[in-house]
Amino acid sequence: xxxxxLEDVAPFELQRRCQMAVDAGDRLQMVYAWYPPPSNEPELxxxxxxxxxxxxxxxxxxxxxxxxxxxxxxxxxxxxxEREVTDLCGVHFEDSPQPDPLVLLPGAHAASPPLSPxxxxxxxxxxxxxxIPEVAGPSEQDVQLxxxxxxxxxxxxxxxxxxxxxxEAILHYHPQLFFKHRGMEKRFEGLTPELGSVxxxxxxxxxxxxxxxxxxxxxxxxxxxEPPPRARWLRVLxxxxxxLYNHLHYLGHLSHTTTLKVGxxxxxxxxxxxxxxxxxxxxxxxxxxxxxxxxxxxxxxxxDLEAALAxxxxxxxxxxxxxxxxTTHLDRxxxxxxxxxxxxxxxxxxxxxxxxxxxxxxxxxxxxxxxxDELPVQVAVREAGDAHARQQVRIAEIDQSLxxxxxxxxxxxxxxxxxxxxxxxxxxxxxxxxxxxxxLYYAVHTSYDGRLARVKIKSPSFSNWRAFPFTVHDxxxxxxxxxxxxxxxxxxxxxx
Amino acid sequence: xxxxxxxxxxQGKASTSWPKSGDDGQGGVLGMPRFAPELCxxxxxxxxxxxxxxxxTFAGADGGARLKVDYGRCVVCQMCVEVCPTGAFTSSxxxxxxxRSREDLLWAQAQTSAEGERLSKEIRRVxxxxxxxxxxxxxxxxxxxxxxxALNNPFYNLHRLGVFFTPSPRFADLLLVTGPITxxxxxxxxxxxxxxxxxxxxxxxxxxxVSGGTNGGGYACQDxxxxxxxxxxxxxGCPPNPAAIIHALLMLVGRMSQRVRGGRLPGxxxxxxxxxxxxxV
Numbered sequence: 200x201x202x203x204x205l206e207d208v209a210p211f212e213l214q215r216r217c218q219m220a221v222d223a224g225d226r227l228q229m230v231y232a233w234y235p236p237p238s239n240e241p242e243l244x245x246x247x248x249x250x251x252x253x254x255x256x257x258x259x260x261x262x263x264x265x266x267x268x269x270x271x272x273x274x275x276x277x278x279x280x281e282r283e284v285t286d287l288c289g290v291h292f293e294d295s296p297q298p299d300p301l302v303l304l305p306g307a308h309a310a311s312p313p314l315s316p317x318x319x320x321x322x323x324x325x326x327x328x329x330x331i332p333e334v335a336g337p338s339e340q341d342v343q344l345x346x347x348x349x350x351x352x353x354x355x356x357x358x359x360x361x362x363x364x365x366x367e368a369i370l371h372y373h374p375q376l377f378f379k380h381r382g383m384e385k386r387f388e389g390l391t392p393e394l395g396s397v398x399x400x401x402x403x404x405x406x407x408x409x410x411x412x413x414x415x416x417x418x419x420x421x422x423x424x425e426p427p428p429r430a431r432w433l434r435v436l437x438x439x440x441x442x443l444y445n446h447l448h449y450l451g452h453l454s455h456t457t458t459l460k461v462g463x464x465x466x467x468x469x470x471x472x473x474x475x476x477x478x479x480x481x482x483x484x485x486x487x488x489x490x491x492x493x494x495x496x497x498x499x500x501x502x503d504l505e506a507a508l509a510x511x512x513x514x515x516x517x518x519x520x521x522x523x524x525x526t527t528h529l530d531r532x533x534x535x536x537x538x539x540x541x542x543x544x545x546x547x548x549x550x551x552x553x554x555x556x557x558x559x560x561x562x563x564x565x566x567x568x569x570x571x572d573e574l575p576v577q578v579a580v581r582e583a584g585d586a587h588a589r590q591q592v593r594i595a596e597i598d599q600s601l602x603x604x605x606x607x608x609x610x611x612x613x614x615x616x617x618x619x620x621x622x623x624x625x626x627x628x629x630x631x632x633x634x635x636x637x638x639l640y641y642a643v644h645t646s647y648d649g650r651l652a653r654v655k656i657k658s659p660s661f662s663n664w665r666a667f668p669f670t671v672h673d674x675x676x677x678x679x680x681x682x683x684x685x686x687x688x689x690x691x692x693x694x695x
Numbered sequence: 696x697x698x699x700x701x702x703x704x705x706q707g708k709a710s711t712s713w714p715k716s717g718d719d720g721q722g723g724v725l726g727m728p729r730f731a732p733e734l735c736x737x738x739x740x741x742x743x744x745x746x747x748x749x750x751x752t753f754a755g756a757d758g759g760a761r762l763k764v765d766y767g768r769c770v771v772c773q774m775c776v777e778v779c780p781t782g783a784f785t786s787s788x789x790x791x792x793x794x795r796s797r798e799d800l801l802w803a804q805a806q807t808s809a810e811g812e813r814l815s816k817e818i819r820r821v822x823x824x825x826x827x828x829x830x831x832x833x834x835x836x837x838x839x840x841x842x843x844x845a846l847n848n849p850f851y852n853l854h855r856l857g858v859f860f861t862p863s864p865r866f867a868d869l870l871l872v873t874g875p876i877t878x879x880x881x882x883x884x885x886x887x888x889x890x891x892x893x894x895x896x897x898x899x900x901x902x903x904x905v906s907g908g909t910n911g912g913g914y915a916c917q918d919x920x921x922x923x924x925x926x927x928x929x930x931x932g933c934p935p936n937p938a939a940i941i942h943a944l945l946m947l948v949g950r951m952s953q954r955v956r957g958g959r960l961p962g963x964x965x966x967x968x969x970x971x972x973x974x975x976v
Binding site for chain 2 (some may be wrong): 307308321352356357381382385393397426448451459465467524525527685690
């Protein structure tokens with residue numbers, strides 16, 4: 200059982216506490232703001248994962264008119280979180296190393312902070328060019344700027360990538376994300392907890408199970424509700440089926456970028472087979488409409504699952520082995536996009552990305568939820584930090600997921616799948632899941648009537664997009680697409 | 696090094712021959728819930744309260760039991776099926792919901808759209824049977840992208856049907872839009888449309904693009920594509936599955952026909968042929 204501690208920290212104490220945490224090897228996970236009633240004054244919440252023990256610490260900081268120092272100089276990964284808080288909640292951080300807006304595009308203005316209480320009018324938007332840092336070294340005339348997007352070739356999500364380059368060499372890379380910012384966190388406000396799970400599945404569809412799971416667990420903590428064992432085991436099953444189709448898509452797409460055509464076809468065909476298995480099990484190719492606070496909405500259809508997976512296991516494992524033996528493919532991956540261990544830790548890389556850079560972390564083992572305490576996971580870790588290591592971690596996780604699904608089917612307890620869940624007024628809870636892309640946190644607060652007052656989503660892609668550009672600066676154009684594919688990022692999850 | 700080409704050849708053909716015959720690949724997929732108003736209980740509001748995107752509303756202010764069901768807002772979450780005490784809503788595998796007219800997604804007694812039929816003949820005259828598509832993500836949750844990308848996997852193999860995704864809007868016949876249209880994507884979307892040669896067509900794919908769905912509205916989004924561009928085909932679904940997208944694409948070029956009228960697919964009793972998405976497969 201992971202302990203979550205809540206501490207009050209005054210603004211003037213923040214820097215000292217942050218420095219102590221960083222020195223102890225703790226990792227800050229996020230900062231967000233919300234407006235607790237009745238004062239409706241913004242309150243900050245920092246989430247820290249302690250290095251020692253398995254505890255999570257929440258620092259509650261009420262500025263009450265005092266200036267709040269930026270902690271980004273001490274814990275760089277907080278930079279994006281602080282900028283988001285400034286954009287959406289209007290809290291400013293003093294001496295921020297990069298005070299530019301993040302979530303709001305250059306030229307977008309809100310009449311009042313979008314997440315402050317009440318329904319907000321549409322943003323006022325007159326597009327402006329984003330600020331590009333000056334690149335030292337070569338004379339300005341020699342450096343070319345390539346703005347790529349937001350509509351790019353192929354069927355992809357919208358974002359704009361700016362390259363400052365000379366010939367093949369990329370000097371600086373700036374991803375302009377958040378074209379897809381939909382204000383999802385605001386959409387939760389005022390909903391009943393049951394309907395919120397429908398919305399959580401639609402923040403990032405390919406991580407829908409993880410999103411709904413973290414969301415439901417947060418509300419169950421808030422209400423002191425424990426889902427029955429069968430529901431917890433089935434949640435593991437759904438989460439691992441989601442990981443399987445995501446990782447197979449990842450390998451297919453990575454093969455696409457290294458132009459291993461048959462490898463691409465095989466990966467995407469196996470992904471399709473898995474999605475068809477998903478629809479057989481749940482009625483949805485994305486495993487939707489099952490999770491709800493308290494357990495599951497209905498029994499999944501498991502009759503044919505074991506046989507279907509038995510048919511697919513050999514082709515899936517053979518596929519991974521073939522990729523690992525394809526020298527033309529590996530030539531493009533080895534030493535491409537190296538993210539070293541320290542950078543990965545400091546900038547907040549998560550999931551398969553940090554595990555490929557030697558960081559041995561996985562919420563399924565470190566902060567077990569659902570039934571992972573009874574179904575231990577062997578965490579795949581690689582040291583190299585390059586695109587190849589990221590592929591290897593995912594291939595190893597596919598094996599693990601197949602094994603986990605088999606173990607769930609063998610040991611699945613009988614019994615009910617839904618516990619009585621009654622929302623509790625003015626409560627709060629923290630939920631998490633190790634999504635296919637890494638650490639996902641949901642922090643929820645309920646209002647007087649038990650409806651949702653604030654839902655904060657810390658998505659894995661938000662963290663990994665922050666780390667990714669460090670592997671692109673000083674690399675070359677030829678490797679860019681491969682490097683990006685090797686990170687396996689979503690934009691909907693990051694932008695929300 | 697594995698012999699990938701030989702491996703590929705040995706695997707044989709993975710593509711379905713659907714829609715000509717064979718498997719559409721959507722076994723078990725739940726589609727839009729069916730609505731049987733005669734079973735509806737007067738004074739009950741369960742489904743209205745359980746419908747997050749507001750697809751089920753009361754038609755009149757008189758407080759009667761007359762429900763309005765708009766499948767253009769449905770995200771197939773099946774909540775109405777679960778809460779309905781009388782079984783007026785039932786789960787179905789009806790997912791081939793591409794329509795030419797937004798009104799066809801409103802549950803109503805049978806109606807036909809003559810304008811749609813005329814347009815379909817015109818498109819066929821212009822394009823023959825092939826189609827080039829420019830996709831624009833205007834704020835989706837990536838579910839629609841996942842299914843659009845699936846169209847090019849070996850199972851659906853969209854190329855066999857003469858439909859291609861093109862990078863440049865200059866070569867595109869069809870602008871295929873997903874997402875509820877965020878404030879930031881509105882401008883680029885319009886530019887992409889204006890860069891297309893005429894005649895050009897627009898398809899709203901997914902409930903978000905059709906009506907805003909669960910994610911539209913608020914401070915950062917519109918409620919779908921209608922406000923900006925004239926839409927030729929609406930395809931609700933959350934997300935529409937690959938077979939539903941193929942159906943809608945072939946519908947545009949007149950190679951398959953619209954199945955939904957008045958929010959309903961023809962039932963097996965009045966339609967002898969086993970059409971796409973109308974049967975349990």
